[in-house]
Amino acid sequence: MDEGVRGAFQLTDAFFMLFDGYNTGGFHDEMFNEDGTPRPCARLLYERINAAGDDELRRYQQAAELALFRMGITFNVYGDEAGTEKIFPFDIIPRIVAADEWAQIDRGLRQRVHALNLFIDDVYHEQKILKDRVIPTDLVLTAKSFRKACVGLTPPKGKWCHINGTDLVRNGDGTYYVLEDNLRCPSGVSYVLQNREIMKRTFPQIFDRSNVRPVGDYPSYLLRTLQELAPAGNPSPVVALLTPGIHNSAYFEHAFLAKFMGVELVEGRDLVVMNGYVMMRTTKGFERVDVIYRRIDDDFLDPSTFRPDSMLGVPGIMDVYRAGRVALANAPGTGIADDKVIYAYVPKIIKYYLGEEAILPNVPTYVCWEESEKKHVLENLDKFVVKAANESGGYGMLVGPHSTAEQREKFKAAIEADPRNYIAQPTLSLSRVPVIVDDHFEGRHVDLRPYILYGEEIFVLPGGLTRVALKKGSLVVNSSQGGGSKDTWVLSC
Amino acid sequence: MLSRVADSLYWMSRYVERAENVARFIDVNTWLILDLPAGYQEQWSPLISTTGDDALFAQHYGDAAKQNVIHFLTFDTRNPNSILSSITAARENARLARQYITLEMWEQINRFYLAIQNGARLAAGGFAPGQDFFSDVTTASHLFLGTLYATMSHNEGWHFCRLGRLIERADKTSRILDTKYYLLLPSVHTVGTPYDDLMWGAVLRSTSAFEMYRKRFQQISPDRIVEFLVLDREFPRAIHYCIVNAETSLHAISGTPVRTFGNNAEQRLGRLAAELAYIQVREIINRGLHEFLDDIQVRLNHVGEAVTNAFFALQPVPSVTQHQAGRDA
Numbered sequence: 001m002d003e004g005v006r007g008a009f010q011l012t013d014a015f016f017m018l019f020d021g022y023n024t025g026g027f028h029d030e031m032f033n034e035d036g037t038p039r040p041c042a043r044l045l046y047e048r049i050n051a052a053g054d055d056e057l058r059r060y061q062q063a064a065e066l067a068l069f070r071m072g073i074t075f076n077v078y079g080d081e082a083g084t085e086k087i088f089p090f091d092i093i094p095r096i097v098a099a100d101e102w103a104q105i106d107r108g109l110r111q112r113v114h115a116l117n118l119f120i121d122d123v124y125h126e127q128k129i130l131k132d133r134v135i136p137t138d139l140v141l142t143a144k145s146f147r148k149a150c151v152g153l154t155p156p157k158g159k160w161c162h163i164n165g166t167d168l169v170r171n172g173d174g175t176y177y178v179l180e181d182n183l184r185c186p187s188g189v190s191y192v193l194q195n196r197e198i199m200k201r202t203f204p205q206i207f208d209r210s211n212v213r214p215v216g217d218y219p220s221y222l223l224r225t226l227q228e229l230a231p232a233g234n235p236s237p238v239v240a241l242l243t244p245g246i247h248n249s250a251y252f253e254h255a256f257l258a259k260f261m262g263v264e265l266v267e268g269r270d271l272v273v274m275n276g277y278v279m280m281r282t283t284k285g286f287e288r289v290d291v292i293y294r295r296i297d298d299d300f301l302d303p304s305t306f307r308p309d310s311m312l313g314v315p316g317i318m319d320v321y322r323a324g325r326v327a328l329a330n331a332p333g334t335g336i337a338d339d340k341v342i343y344a345y346v347p348k349i350i351k352y353y354l355g356e357e358a359i360l361p362n363v364p365t366y367v368c369w370e371e372s373e374k375k376h377v378l379e380n381l382d383k384f385v386v387k388a389a390n391e392s393g394g395y396g397m398l399v400g401p402h403s404t405a406e407q408r409e410k411f412k413a414a415i416e417a418d419p420r421n422y423i424a425q426p427t428l429s430l431s432r433v434p435v436i437v438d439d440h441f442e443g444r445h446v447d448l449r450p451y452i453l454y455g456e457e458i459f460v461l462p463g464g465l466t467r468v469a470l471k472k473g474s475l476v477v478n479s480s481q482g483g484g485s486k487d488t489w490v491l492s493c
Numbered sequence: 494m495l496s497r498v499a500d501s502l503y504w505m506s507r508y509v510e511r512a513e514n515v516a517r518f519i520d521v522n523t524w525l526i527l528d529l530p531a532g533y534q535e536q537w538s539p540l541i542s543t544t545g546d547d548a549l550f551a552q553h554y555g556d557a558a559k560q561n562v563i564h565f566l567t568f569d570t571r572n573p574n575s576i577l578s579s580i581t582a583a584r585e586n587a588r589l590a591r592q593y594i595t596l597e598m599w600e601q602i603n604r605f606y607l608a609i610q611n612g613a614r615l616a617a618g619g620f621a622p623g624q625d626f627f628s629d630v631t632t633a634s635h636l637f638l639g640t641l642y643a644t645m646s647h648n649e650g651w652h653f654c655r656l657g658r659l660i661e662r663a664d665k666t667s668r669i670l671d672t673k674y675y676l677l678l679p680s681v682h683t684v685g686t687p688y689d690d691l692m693w694g695a696v697l698r699s700t701s702a703f704e705m706y707r708k709r710f711q712q713i714s715p716d717r718i719v720e721f722l723v724l725d726r727e728f729p730r731a732i733h734y735c736i737v738n739a740e741t742s743l744h745a746i747s748g749t750p751v752r753t754f755g756n757n758a759e760q761r762l763g764r765l766a767a768e769l770a771y772i773q774v775r776e777i778i779n780r781g782l783h784e785f786l787d788d789i790q791v792r793l794n795h796v797g798e799a800v801t802n803a804f805f806a807l808q809p810v811p812s813v814t815q816h817q818a819g820r821d822a
Contacts, residue, residue, distance in 0.1 A: 071596075072588075072603040246588055255591035265592040270497050281496040281807040283649065283746065 018054050022441045028174045028431040029443060030095055041098035041491055048206050049093065054439060061092050061436055063202040073194060073252055089484030090195060091435045092203055095446060095466040102462065102490045105176060108360030109450060110458045111350060113164055116183065116337045117454060118353040120160040123336055124150050134352050135345045139369060142420055143342065144390050145335030147298060149305050149318060155331035156229045162329040164452040170431035177363045179447065183330060183338045185295050188465040189451045190253035193218060195487040212489045213462035219260035225455035229327035230290045237290035239263040240280065244296050244312045254295050273316035278326045291327045298332045340389040340423050341367055364426060368419040377424040378415065381408045384424040399475060401427050430475055435468060445469045447477050448488065462490040494649050500805040501590040502650050503657035508583035510658045512576045513634035514665040515566050518543055520627040521699035528691050537562040543668045544574045560621065567622060568613040576630060580609050595644040605633040652742040663735035664793050669699055670722050671786040693718055700730045719782060720774040732789065733769040740766050758799035765792050
């Protein structure tokens with residue numbers, strides 16, 4: 001140990017109260033080694049936190065919460081008529097990802113998105129991967145997210161999944177696994193930017209010499225990715241972000257991204273198909289829209305092609321899209337690649353198209369569609385996490401070890417009734433991070449959602465959304481189920 | 494800009510202005526009552542008339558007692574024009590236009606809303622809002638206005654904000670004047686007494702016009718007050734000022750030169766501006782102030798509707814080009 005480091009340790013001894021009694025509990029901890037010493041990448045952070053002292057930390061924590069409140073980054077508490085609003089819980093202790101770990105994640109994500117885009121394109125054209133029996137044909141064609149309307153379609157520049165969020169988790173041995181792919185409308189990137197902003201406002205000194213890679217340029221990359229999709233020959237395309245509206249839980253994010261890209265935030269009622277183009281209603285009449293970053297699902301996009309009862313979409317927009325007069329991101333039909341059953345085949349998909357092994361492994365997954373795997377799952381329901389293929393937000397999920405006999409019976413019946421719709425994975429011991437609980441730190445489980453843009457090149461945002469299961473012992477990190485978030489620091493060295 | 498966003502900016506601005514005016518009525522009336530002689534009936538029902546919600550009030554409250562009126566105008570969510578309802582609506586509109594307004598504006602309206610919410614919670618716990626609360630509302634409105642001026646480009650959206658605000662303000666000034674004039678003038682007992690001055694002073698105060706009026710006319714006189722609050726071109730709460738500047742914004746939005754019109758809103762607002770420019774206070778009094786002000790309110794409503802039709806309620810005309818193509822072929 002060199003002088004500087006030892007000096008730092010002596011400094012921290014006086015304030016050791018803060019992490020005193022912190023226990024990694026046998027889990028992989030993102031900040032500490034098993035013996036309780038900080039990991040090399042977290043050492044500086046550890047010292048800064050200790051130097052701040054617990055009073056100061058609590059003050060920063062409160063200041064951060066107040067700032068979120070004032071900025072109106074809140075959600076409504078349902079059923080509360082007084083209009084009570086709550087902030088999404090935020091913990092000011094950053095989660096750190098070491099530079100070398102990130103390098104591997106970055107490579108793995110590029111590989112995965114590249115392969116998935118080839119897969120989607122193949123599925124809607126030649127279906128070579130099905131003909132070669134790498135994936136069962138029925139499995140793909142019966143997927144709810146498979147869109148017949150998209151067969152034979154080639155989206156602008158041949159890209160389907162422009163904006164992606166891939167959920168990663170870390171197991172007890174510290175290996176990163178891909179938990180699921182989100183290729184439809186992944187949300188949360190605004191929190192990545194906002195969390196960083198809040199940290200800078202409330203706890204600026206913590207950044208000094210920390211070598212944290214910036215995330216604030218995401219909107220510029222996103223805008224460029226969208227502009228590249230514009231129908232050819234248009235030097236200044238009009239880009240719009242299509243939101244379901246003010247009552248959508250991600251509305252804050254929609255407004256945030258539209259604002260920072262400087263594009264219009266539109267609702268379905270602002271748009272109309274006229275003379276073969278998508279037009280928006282403006283104070284100066286109708287104006288043509290070239291590129292739409294749509295944050296509504298395929299189902300609701302065009303009532304004349306998909307769900308006829310949709311009030312959110314734009315009738316006729318798919319015809320304009322087919323004619324190449326408007327670009328949609330992500331492309332309709334992309335959802336086929338984030339079906340949770342297709343997920344189980346992604347390593348094979350990577351191998352098939354790229355001839356490479358997956359850099360980021362999948363969580364071992366049992367597909368109930370396969371008779372033998374279903375049998376194994378049903379016999380071991382108390383050990384598995386069972387997921388429905390097309391649910392998100394932590395719904396339609398059974399966490400075996402934490403389940404009751406009654407819940408297991410219910411899932412057993414559901415799996416028997418519709419085996420296609422279920423997968424099972426072993427319960428992972430997700431890695432943990434310290435969070436502030438009253439006057440001390442406790443370990444809580446986390447995941448990590450990095451964001452990947454696929455335009456002419458692939459861009460991986462060096463950061464991501466770290467979601468924390470704030471309930472003690474809980475493995476469910478979704479905000480709808482009591483999750484919070486943290487600033488995520490990807491270090492440059 | 495998007496019609497829907499323009500609509501939201503216009504209403505965001507109107508609702509903030511509305512909340513401010515309600516706070517002014519309450520604030521000034523509370524002060525005024527402190528000076529009234531013993532035995533003089535406290536006047537709270539005129540406040541409800543200024544927002545035009547007498548029927549709604551009667552439906553939910555029996556008696557126009559002070560606490561009833563204040564609650565109805567401040568925190569009652571059943572009243573769409575209460576301060577709480579107005580600021581909630583303003584914030585919802587700000588949220589709808591979130592990508593268009595500045596972060597500073599959003600934070601200010603959000604703080605405004607949280608402060609009113611807090612006041613409502615305190616009131617529910619038995620702590621009636623005090624004088625400070627209402628002057629804080631006015632200040633919060635001014636802060637919002639200042640943020641709007643200082644952080645937002647003075648572009649089309651900004652002009653929609655100004656248009657909404659000034660139409661709302663002109664309406665409210667006319668209502669304050671109407672109600673007070675109607676109530677105060679016939680009270681012969683007070684004519685020529687110190688109370689006459691006090692009450693006319695209250696009219697001026699509720700429009701923040703007291704000091705500016707004194708500089709212009711010194712002595713309190715009903716005619717001059719009417720002249721000041723209706724016809725002054727420089728005082729920012731005077732009806733004429735509001736109309737002239739609303740007209741400027743309307744033309745900045747459309748690009749049509751002032752004194753011409755390209756839509757019904759410009760035509761109607763232009764006529765109103767011309768009338769205010771060339772009328773004298775004597776003519777107003779002779780015609781009947783109440784009738785005159787009532788007419789202004791009706792005409793402002795028509796302007797509002799015309800603005801909606803011209804800018805917010807655009808209807809698609811999908812068949813035009815097809816017809817033309819058909820004829821060409």
